[in-house]
Amino acid sequence: MGSGQVTDWQGKNVTVAGLGVSGIPAAKVLHGLGAKVTVVNDGDDARARAQAAGLEALGIAVRLGDGDTLPEGTELIVTAPGWKPDKPLFAAAQEAGVPVWGDVELAWRLRGPDAAPWLAVTGTNGKTTTVQMLASILAAAGLRTAAVGNIGVSLLDAVLGEDQYDVLAVELSSYQLHWAPSLRAHSAAVLNLAPDHLDWHGSMEAYAADKGHIYDGNRVACVYNVADKATEDMVREADVEEGCRAIGFTLGTPAPSQLGIVEGILVDRAFVEDRHKNAQELAEVSDVNPPAPHNVANALAAAALARAYGVPPKAVRDGLRAFTPDAHRIAHVADVDGVAYVDDSKATNTHAAEASLAAYESIVWIAGGLAKGAVFEELVAKSAKRLRAAVLMGADRGLIREALARHAPEVPVVDLDRTDTGAMLAAVQEARRLAVAGDTVLLAPACASMDMFANYNQRGDAFAEAVRELGAGA
Structure with a gap:
């Protein structure tokens, strides 16, 4: 099972690691191809038993509560992306010479000979928005496309389903890239790089190496962020096909081989005749929804990938105009007494929160939750001048409070010593x-939500509900 396509799965002994959203479809697909599939899973709860029963009814073997033992005779492991590389199962596989693929690798290997090329996106923040913008631009060009990977259509469905695609917009996490050694995208973008998931990868170097793998074998363009040198370094180190170009995106004036901004217009100096003298207008900043700086950067990255695929300028503009962001991503909830209330519950780490805070001039900041090992010094130091006040809640709010005391001592801080779900109404x-007319009350927690809420969606919903109560009582 080397690097080539596997055409004969009949009787192959494949172990699928994990019963999650990628494991179950992978097990079913492999079983359908004739492989002898065994699913191993760490958990053995009621949900896992119900999932196992469904697979066993198809003739797929399942081992619950034993995710560390390599089943005898295994010729290949297909793992859920979240399983850590240091698990004993993978050490046993390495010792036995058994390859390990992720769901992305499996989808890549199962593509047909005329499969749609992949335009791939990774980065610490902004991946989903950029991929959705890209899909919107490709669709505006009349191409059959879908946003896939971490979002939208599952990659296996996109590769094996009835629908025929011209090109796919693919979101890839660092986990997925780690387990996808033979992936070769048409073109790819790394949006940014900040410390995240270091507990999984083991180090910043290992995290960056997995992200950088997205550039391997690119044919047309490696898209990088001019403001984030680490992404350009990755392009330099990438092993690409002859003729592949490094294409930068910047919120400033673009140099040749870059996309950027000139007087409120998104312009392309990469995919034009004589890029040293010419620039192509693509869209206006006001066509980007919302036109916050980090979101304009996402739009430029999406535009660069679309242009690398040959999409005309008009489709970039039309696609950006047609795009609407997901809930809880700098979503304007309401204005109450001249104060804007904005829900960016999706800002679950410091890098995302910093981008969110940079979008407004005068902010009452609602923050806190589970820090996941993050430190807040740099975030607070960079954002201090924009803060009118801060309201903190959640398990690790003390870390943010200490950073505020050090770097923004003049900013009033309300410390809500609460982790119950009702704390959100009190915070709002x-x-x-604390807010005055013209301010923005911004929920950009810089932390995960699971200390108080099921997920960031529920946290954002609680914020929006609290704001509606304010409006009703106004």
Whole structure:
């Protein structure tokens, strides 16, 4: 099972690691191709038993509560992306010479000879938005496309389903890239790089190496962020096909081989005749929804990948105009007494929160939750001048409070010593008291939500509900 396509799965002994959203479809697909599939799973709860029963009814073997033992005779492991590389199962596989693929690798290997090329996106923040913008631009060009990977259509469905695609917009996490050694995209972008998931990867170097793998074998363009040198370094180190170009995106004036901004217009100096003298207008900053700086950067990255695929300028503009962001991503909830209330519950790490805070001039900041090992010094130091006040809640709020005391001592701080779900209403009420007309009350927690909420969606919903209560009582 080397690097080539596997055409004969009949009787192959494949172990699928994990019963999650990628494991179950992978097990079913492999079983359908004739492989002898065994699923191993760490958990053995009621949900896992129900999932196992469904697979066993198809003739797929399942081992619950034993995700560390390599089943005898295994010729290949297909793992869920979240399983850590240091698990004993993978050490046993390495010792036995058994390859390990992720769901992305499996999808890549199962593509047909005329499969749609992949335009791939990774980065610490902005991946989903950029991929959705890209899909919108490709669709505006009349191409059959889908946003796939971490979002939208599953990659296996996109590769094996009935629908025929011209090109796919693919979101890839660092986990997925780690387990996808033979992936070769048409063109790819790394949006940014900041410390995240270091507990999984083991080090910043290992995290960056997995992200950088997205550039391997690119044919047309490696898209990087001019403002984030680490992404350009990755392009330099990438092993690409002859003729592949490094294409930068910047919020400043673009140099040749870059996309950027000139007087409120997104311009292309990469995919034009005589790029040293010419620039192509693509869209206006006001066509980007919302036109916050980090979101304009996402739009430029999406435009660069679309242009690398040959999409005309008009489709970039039309696609960006047609795009609407997901809920809880710098979503304007309401104006109450001249104060804007914005939900960016999706800002679950410091890098995302910093981008969010940079979008507004005067902010009452609602923050806190589970820090996941993050430190907040740099975030607070960079954002201090924009803060009118801060309202903190959640398990690790003390870390943010200490950073504020050090780097923004003049900013008033309300420390809500609460982790119950009702704390959000109290936080919004405190923020209202502190805000003046023209301010933005911004939920950009810089932390995960699971100390108080099921997920960031529920946290954002609680914020929006609290704001509606304010409006009703106004």
